[in-house]
Amino acid sequence: MSADRVVELVEVEKINVTDGEGNEVIIEETVLEVIEEGREREDAEVTVELLHDPSHERRHFRIAREATLLEVLDEGAKKLGAHLLPSAEKPLDLLRGVYKDHQVGEPLNLELTLGEFLSQEPRTHHFAVELVLAIRVNTRWRVAPEKEMTPKAILALADLPWQEYSLYRCDGVEPLPPDTPVKLHRGEHFEAQRDGKYGAEGCGADRKG
Amino acid sequence: MQIARAKSEIEQLAAGGMGVELVIEGAQPFALVGGVGAPVPPWDRADYDILVAIPVAYDLGTPLDGFYISLPYRYENGEHNRVNGQAVSIRQRQWRAVSWHYPDGNEFRRGVDNIESHIVHCRGFFLARGAVNAKN
Numbered sequence: 315m316s317a318d319r320v321v322e323l324v325e326v327e328k329i330n331v332t333d334g335e336g337n338e339v340i341i342e343e344t345v346l347e348v349i350e351e352g353r354e355r356e357d358a359e360v361t362v363e364l365l366h367d368p369s370h371e372r373r374h375f376r377i378a379r380e381a382t383l384l385e386v387l388d389e390g391a392k393k394l395g396a397h398l399l400p401s402a403e404k405p406l407d408l409l410r411g412v413y414k415d416h417q418v419g420e421p422l423n424l425e426l427t428l429g430e431f432l433s434q435e436p437r438t439h440h441f442a443v444e445l446v447l448a449i450r451v452n453t454r455w456r457v458a459p460e461k462e463m464t465p466k467a468i469l470a471l472a473d474l475p476w477q478e479y480s481l482y483r484c485d486g487v488e489p490l491p492p493d494t495p496v497k498l499h500r501g502e503h504f505e506a507q508r509d510g511k512y513g514a515e516g517c518g519a520d521r522k523g
Numbered sequence: 524m525q526i527a528r529a530k531s532e533i534e535q536l537a538a539g540g541m542g543v544e545l546v547i548e549g550a551q552p553f554a555l556v557g558g559v560g561a562p563v564p565p566w567d568r569a570d571y572d573i574l575v576a577i578p579v580a581y582d583l584g585t586p587l588d589g590f591y592i593s594l595p596y597r598y599e600n601g602e603h604n605r606v607n608g609q610a611v612s613i614r615q616r617q618w619r620a621v622s623w624h625y626p627d628g629n630e631f632r633r634g635v636d637n638i639e640s641h642i643v644h645c646r647g648f649f650l651a652r653g654a655v656n657a658k659n
Contacts, residue, residue, distance in 0.1 A: 487650050510653060
């Protein structure tokens, strides 16, 4: 005989969107959880969307309550067709709670488990994945504060003195003009180089320190 | 040998996904860097292994300079006139020193530069990038 099942209302949310003809439409989204009575829930239904995505396209999935919010972020990003930068283990990307009236909260502590997070108030099963403007200079990942930055500012962001380094696009041969803003793309790779010269003393192997 | 800092830097770079390892040949440590990208042509392959000699007093501030390219290589179907230094055998492979250095007044500076930035500096050689005072 199958166990009795209980349907629990997790969340109801109204979202204002604009349809293809420019009409404002209100969508009501309801998230329900079906659980077996008397059984402790081991996982939970969550909803994710990309922050600032005007379509509010969402994905739903179940994930263990023991999972960390880092795992929620990683899984959520995958469901949304994105991948975290610079890595799923140590992302610069952020996870935020989405609350009543679509209010977005502060970045969450990714070390919390989902269960711990859901025990806090205000409670939500709805998350927003914030894909930051992560760029790489040599091996150094940084979050760009602007969509366009000068090479001087990019070097400073990477803790490199612009007076001593030239900034190049990856595989670029000509240095970027230091004061001309560069449009940045998520995941873009730059190389900062102390320029070189041909002809000098022998290689360091000859040195004795 | 004062290279604890170099070891730490190499470990961090390797942990970050760069193909780099510390090799000690006799009393001389090297950073062996794999897959340094190069344009084809003029080079005969898209990436090369290079060796960066780590000064035995690196931790005390002795700077990095130059590098060795793995042999054989071809540049414009011949040799690059700046691959003209000492030849060494490391890990049963042949390498040759490349005359690629820091310009006067813009040398490797401790506290700002490190093995990571030096590898990018070396990559500049393959791209003919930022070659001030070039004597081709």
